[in-house]
Amino acid sequence: MVDITDARATSHPGAIRWFAVVLLIAYLALLAIGTGSVWVIAGGGTASWIAAPIFALVYLLGWRIWLAAGSTRRLTFKERATVHVVSGTIVVVLGSLAHLLLPAIVALSIVVMCDALDEP
Numbered sequence: 001m002v003d004i005t006d007a008r009a010t011s012h013p014g015a016i017r018w019f020a021v022v023l024l025i026a027y028l029a030l031l032a033i034g035t036g037s038v039w040v041i042a043g044g045g046t047a048s049w050i051a052a053p054i055f056a057l058v059y060l061l062g063w064r065i066w067l068a069a070g071s072t073r074r075l076t077f078k079e080r081a082t083v084h085v086v087s088g089t090i091v092v093v094l095g096s097l098a099h100l101l102l103p104a105i106v107a108l109s110i111v112v113m114c115d116a117l118d119e120p
Contacts, residue, residue, distance in 0.1 A: 019118035020069060026110040027067070031059050033107060034091040037098035062087065077119050084112050 038055045042048040066075045066083055075083065088108035095104030 017118055019114045023111060023114035023118060026107050026114060027063060029103070029107040030088065030091050030111060031056060031063075033095050033100050033104045034059060037091070037094035037100055037104075040098040041094065059087070077115070080115055081112065084108070084115065088112070 035052050035056045039048045039052040042051045062083070065071060065073055067080055068074065074080075088104075088111065092101065092104045092108060095101050
């Protein structure tokens with residue numbers, strides 16, 4: 001069996017594993033899909049200018065406080081998985097309303113998989 005976690009990469013303190021990089025890209029994809037979906041659902045007018053930045057701010061604050069690797073209040077893996085399921089479901093529903101269902105599901109799947117693989 002092939003070990004895709006590459007134990008050599010974790011032998012150096014502070015080394016960044018490729019799972020973490022892909023995880024960050026998937027988080028950014030969920031942020032973009034969610035913000036774009038809120039923009040489309042709100043109709044592109046004044047409501048969009050208010051709702052989309054609020055969604056982005058809430059998503060980024062949640063990530064920074066609970067999910068970021070460098071956070072002092074980072075949740076455990078099970079708690080992070082719960083946050084992924086809840087926030088990811090919200091983004092998938094918003095994406096389905098804005099006709100971005102497949103990219104939202106793919107991004108959520110990558111987030112869950114890479115967070116599990118990046119767990120030491």
